[in-house]
Amino acid sequence: MTTRTRTASVAALLLTLTTLPATALAATAEPAHVEGRLPSGATYLMDVPTDWNGTVLLFSHGYAAGPANPAQDAPDDATKALLLQQGYALIGSSYATTGWAVTDAVPDQLATLTTFTERFGAASRTIAWGRSYGGLVTTALAERAPQRIDGSLSLCGLVHGGVANWNNTLDPVFALKTLLAPDSDLPLVDLPDQRTATAAATVLTAAVDAAQTTARGRARIALAAALHNIPVWNQPTQVRPAATDWDAQQANQYTAVRGLLNAGFNRRQEAEARAGGNMTWNTGVDYARLLARSSVRKEVTELYKEAGLSLRTDLAALNRAPRIGADPDAVAWMSRTSSFTGKLTKPQFSVHTIGDALVPVQTESALRRAVTAAGSSALLRQAYTDNAGHCTFSAAEQLAALHTLEDRLTTGRWPATDAGALNSRAVAADSTTPARYTAYRPAPYPRPYDLAHPADGR
Structure with missing residues (x-):
């Protein structure tokens, strides 16, 4: 869609982006790699394959302590390569600040999406997704800006809220x-x-x-x-x-x-x-x-x-x-910026490793509780992988989750989300990395708190 854009100077990059007409983008044969800076100071990445399939994936990265604060548009290189091969456009920002930056992350992610649309045109489908703290950002986008996305995917997310x-x-x-x-x-x-x-x-x-x-x-x-x-x-x-x-x-x-x-x-x-x-x-x-x-x-x-x-x-x-x-x-x-009502208006798929010490799998129980109380349970599905560590998903497991959500968006009904069905999808997506979905029910979250029941735990 455009020649590969690489520059060490933000000013030069922005000049390139504003002077290259949209018709030229469509005429070129190379995939686009775009780096830029938002008015907030956050940087962003965009990778758009030549054969873009019309779906844009808005990736929210995990907690960054700083001082390094790079933009990310995919969870890892292996998954990124597979997604680009399948025609997805990948975008994501750095957030203007590091740390517990949800008040920067949500507007910066939306601004990145706006910038993408202005640059490449409207997507036929927009999916917000993220890992770890980025799962919290993704869930915040799902609750607070549902008109900008079609669905959301949280991976090992802080879906219990702040x-x-x-x-x-x-x-x-x-x-x-x-x-x-x-x-x-x-x-x-x-x-x-x-x-x-x-x-x-x-x-x-x-x-x-x-x-x-x-x-x-x-x-x-x-x-x-x-x-x-x-x-x-x-x-x-x-x-x-x-x-x-x-x-x-x-x-x-x-x-x-x-x-x-x-x-x-x-x-x-x-x-x-x-x-x-x-x-x-x-x-x-x-x-x-x-x-x-x-x-x-x-x-x-x-x-x-x-x-x-x-x-x-x-x-x-x-x-x-x-x-x-x-x-x-x-x-x-913290409640206003980082906790959830459970009110979903678009489908969300939430996936967690069962051996997570940093963001324990029981956070999924807190999400389920909030969504059920809000009457949105039909829009939520959850799944679990039998592996240890925080966000230790394989590329196959992540693509299986994405394709499951896409089926829900296409048909209006959730496909099978049992372990067998998800592992079959994972193997089909990438047979070189593990497929470890398992039947699992997490224990209740020990200290639930959500905006539907804000007094819980006091």
Whole structure:
């Protein structure tokens, strides 16, 4: 559609884009690769194959801590290559800022779509899709700008929304401090800067590392992991432990708990700065009830028995510990910008790995709950892949999800979304990468919060 456009200068690129007539784009035989900058300062990418099939995929990338902030228009190179071969146009922006940037991401993604339409003409179909934090952005687009898209696809997304995410991130950190560092004065919320956040994370990481050397400490780490629903197999490099190998299960969780502290402190501080204060609370939370709803509670009870430690006593200690209250204005900001009503007007397909420690698969239960309460359940389908890690989808699995959503858009009815049907689609799309869809039902999300039931969890 146009000659390949590559330039190190944004000014030169914009000049090229504004001087090359649309008729020239249609006459050329090369695929288009366009890079540009939006008025917000966000950059964007567009890749349009010569034989564009009329569908544009608006990709929302995951959380970027900065300072690097590249634009992305596909989740990975292998999937991107297959999509371009099949004729899809791929677009996506960097978002104007890094971090919890939903207030920039949504308008920047819509502006990228507008720029694409002005450049290449209207698409016959527009699908919003994204991974991880980009799944939250995608779901926000689906709720707030449904007139701009035909459907949405969330992959390993934060589809529980911002308030639920930060509440559930607070719980394991609160448990670790209470049980492993009870005499420390490290702050869990209202973090004034990244230096304070890093220092607090360092103190608690040291406490976790020390605890891992004893049976009592390992049991308590497992309890904290259970409050976040950290799975016992959560990285592709890990050996999948046997169903009753409690020690191996806890060892796998230990690594994930250490990694969670970055989100619990450094990423929290950045989000608090945007929200204007602490947007989370555990007032009124009964940690015994929270554990009872956890997908890994059996492991916790067994490790406590092995350690000769009273689980009831530790849960009572958590319930007696001084609680954390939220700043109402910060909660309101997070609710307004980053939580969901569940009201869908266009089809959404949401897919998750079952072994995700960072954004546990139970987030899908929170999405289902909100969508059902809003009366939109007919528009939502969910599926699960039997693999460990955050967003560790194969190219085949991602294309299978996309093609399933496309069938729904074409026919007006959902095709089969069982594991067998999805794996058949995956093999047909790319037989060189794994197809691991599985029948799965996630446990309830431990700390639900959505705009349909905003008081839940208080």
